[in-house]
Amino acid sequence: xxxxxxxxxxxxxxxxxxxWAFVERQTNLWKRYWAWELVWLVYGxxxxxxxxxxxxxxxxxxxxxxxxxxxxxxxxxLGTLVWAYLSAVLDDVSLVVTWERWEGTIEHTLMAPVPRWxxxxxxxxxxxxxAVVRTLLIFAIALPFFSVELGQANWLAAxxxxxxxSVSVAGLGILAGVLPLIYPERGTxxxxxxxxxxxxxxxxxxxxxxxxAWLRIFSVVSPxxxxxxGIRGAIIDGKGPADLAGNLLTLALFGxxxxxxxxxxxxxxxxWAKKTGQLKRxx
Amino acid sequence: xxEQPLVVSGVSKYFGGGFSARRLLPWKGRDGAGRREPVQVxxxxxxxxxxxxxxxxxxxxxxxxxxxxxILSTLLLPDAGQVRAFGLDVVQDAGAVRALINxxxxxxxxxxxxxxxxxxxxxxRVYGLSPGxxxxxxxxILARLGFEFEKAREPMSHLSRGQQxxxxxxxxxxxxxxxxxxxxxxxxxxxxxxxxVQAFIRRVQLxxxxxxxxxxxxxxxxxxxCDRIAFIAGGRIVAxxxxxxxxxxxADGRPVEGIDMEDVFMxxxxxxxxxxxxxxxxxxxx
Ligand SMILES: Nc1ncnc2c1ncn2[C@@H]1O[C@H](COP(=O)(O)OP(=O)(O)OP(=O)(O)O)[C@@H](O)[C@H]1O
Ligand SMILES: [Mg+2]
Numbered sequence: 001x002x003x004x005x006x007x008x009x010x011x012x013x014x015x016x017x018x019x020w021a022f023v024e025r026q027t028n029l030w031k032r033y034w035a036w037e038l039v040w041l042v043y044g045x046x047x048x049x050x051x052x053x054x055x056x057x058x059x060x061x062x063x064x065x066x067x068x069x070x071x072x073x074x075x076x077x078l079g080t081l082v083w084a085y086l087s088a089v090l091d092d093v094s095l096v097v098t099w100e101r102w103e104g105t106i107e108h109t110l111m112a113p114v115p116r117w118x119x120x121x122x123x124x125x126x127x128x129x130x131a132v133v134r135t136l137l138i139f140a141i142a143l144p145f146f147s148v149e150l151g152q153a154n155w156l157a158a159x160x161x162x163x164x165x166s167v168s169v170a171g172l173g174i175l176a177g178v179l180p181l182i183y184p185e186r187g188t189x190x191x192x193x194x195x196x197x198x199x200x201x202x203x204x205x206x207x208x209x210x211x212x213a214w215l216r217i218f219s220v221v222s223p224x225x226x227x228x229x230g231i232r233g234a235i236i237d238g239k240g241p242a243d244l245a246g247n248l249l250t251l252a253l254f255g256x257x258x259x260x261x262x263x264x265x266x267x268x269x270x271x272w273a274k275k276t277g278q279l280k281r282x283x
Numbered sequence: 284x285x286e287q288p289l290v291v292s293g294v295s296k297y298f299g300g301g302f303s304a305r306r307l308l309p310w311k312g313r314d315g316a317g318r319r320e321p322v323q324v325x326x327x328x329x330x331x332x333x334x335x336x337x338x339x340x341x342x343x344x345x346x347x348x349x350x351x352x353x354i355l356s357t358l359l360l361p362d363a364g365q366v367r368a369f370g371l372d373v374v375q376d377a378g379a380v381r382a383l384i385n386x387x388x389x390x391x392x393x394x395x396x397x398x399x400x401x402x403x404x405x406x407x408r409v410y411g412l413s414p415g416x417x418x419x420x421x422x423x424i425l426a427r428l429g430f431e432f433e434k435a436r437e438p439m440s441h442l443s444r445g446q447q448x449x450x451x452x453x454x455x456x457x458x459x460x461x462x463x464x465x466x467x468x469x470x471x472x473x474x475x476x477x478x479x480v481q482a483f484i485r486r487v488q489l490x491x492x493x494x495x496x497x498x499x500x501x502x503x504x505x506x507x508x509c510d511r512i513a514f515i516a517g518g519r520i521v522a523x524x525x526x527x528x529x530x531x532x533x534a535d536g537r538p539v540e541g542i543d544m545e546d547v548f549m550x551x552x553x554x555x556x557x558x559x560x561x562x563x564x565x566x567x568x569x
Contacts, residue, residue: 014411021408025394032396032438104392111356112409113382274360277298
């Protein structure tokens with residue numbers, strides 16, 4: 001792929017400036033879709049509450065009590081919040097093509113002199129910022145409903161896990177975004193299916209130990225597994241960055257593979273779409 | 284940048300074809316083959332455009348104009364042949380070419396719920412312009428196109444089709460491209476807006492040293508704007524020359540001023556501009 005624009009000498013500042021155009025655009029777009037934002041927020045809150053209430057039910061039914069229930073509440077609360085965060089990043093990044101196709105702007109965006117990696121990074125940065133805001137809101141709204149113990153939490157370690165983990169999720173999002181580029185009709189559904197699979201295998205609402213052995217293979221290769229592990233380690237067990245070094249390293253490795261890999265695959269898919277005329281079929 | 288703005292040599296493009304598993308089903312495939320026949324929409328197209336020239340491409344619906352424009356704008360890859368813009372290959376050096384060109388397409392294509400201004404800010408910024416630059420340049424561009432600046436703050440979806448098309452023209456000229464690809468830029472505009480846009484194109488050509496490739500179905504527009512015109516039929520360029528030279532080719536002793544350009548087109552392509560182009564492959568086989 002010597003053709004996707006690497007020939008423009010691009011100093012770091014110019015790349016950031018170009019990439020930021022996408023962050024700004026997505027912000028402008030979302031402003032117009034604030035009603036949807038509200039829908040997702042309500043959905044996120046309800047989802048978080050519903051799942052965490054399961055733990056309360058366990059308490060009231062006398063299945064378990066005391067300490068074990070409050071740790072279950074925290075376990076589930078963190079699971080739903082992290083999932084809200086991850087799915088928001090995945091959604092935003094993987095919509096890179098779908099959205100442009102829907103608006104009819106894809107050709108104009110793809111012919112702009114922006115190297116594809118800068119474009120994709122811009123989308124990823126917006127995705128992460130967007131997801132942070134949304135998740136913090138859900139967290140703030142849901143927190144008063146439960147009495148959870150957060151005194152032991154190591155917030156710095158948690159933030160580190162999210163920061164490092166977001167890179168690999170952005171990589172996954174880019175890979176998922178390739179599908180609508182190759183399959184204009186069904187690609188979006190396929191990337192939602194990919195999300196569902198990640199939800200199943202990564203231990204969002206349960207420990208991955210409960211999965212059948214063959215499914216556990218997938219949880220090993222899902223970066224979400226390590227993000228959830230790391231976050232729970234930091235907040236429930238109060239582990240510090242040093243205790244989570246293994247986790248962080250794995251996540252960094254995922255990021256180092258998935259982001260360049262995703263960008264390369266995107267480049268190949270773009271080339272194929274331009275060869276076969278799949279970019280857009282009208283006009 | 285002393286190289287020629289555009290050199291197109293031997294470009295061909297096919298669509299379709301490739302493997303289709305469905306065709307293998309006994310009741311689908313005609314000869315049991317899994318391959319569909321590709322359709323050739325561009326056939327060995329060659330021409331070049333000189334500096335500051337407005338080069339017109341005229342052809343019936345489906346004759347391959349937009350396909351050609353897309354190849355020139357790095358949005359489609361040719362199956363054969365080569366295109367060089369200012370000496371750069373549009374496939375190999377796509378990134379560098381993109382910085383030099385821009386395109387207006389027949390459908391305006393914007394983020395519908397963003398305002399015209401937000402759209403223009405985005406599409407300008409990805410060409411490296413700063414928001415300040417864009418805000419400075421816009422009022423003048425919009426005024427020349429006869430577009431009220433205040434309207435630019437409204438969501439794109441509130442604008443009429445003609446107004447959207449003017450924003451599309453503004454978007455592409457905002458980035459001051461040295462090679463401009465205009466695919467039916469005035470389709471859907473009322474007569475007055477059409478004139479605004481045509482005058483604007485002329486002016487940009489004169490003042491900004493831009494080279495322009497223009498497709499249109501409007502013969503009067505082609506004559507008025509273009510220095511040279513190519514007639515394309517069935518994906519092939521069948522005639523090329525200045526409007527006058529094209530008239531002379533069919534004049535046959537008549538005074539050239541009296542000949543309608545539309546008749547010239549019909550005579551040289553063997554069909555009318557309103558007639559749809561039959562896909563080349565179908566034509567060849569039946
Ligand atoms: N992406 C694509 N995939 C498959 N076929 C395509 C694609 N783009 C164009 N075609 C086919 O190629 C032929 C030429 O299309 P093109 O859009 O270039 O025509 P045009 O000259 O621009 O027509 P119009 O005047 O209607 O805009 C048509 O038969 C069209 O169906
Ligand atoms: Mg067309």
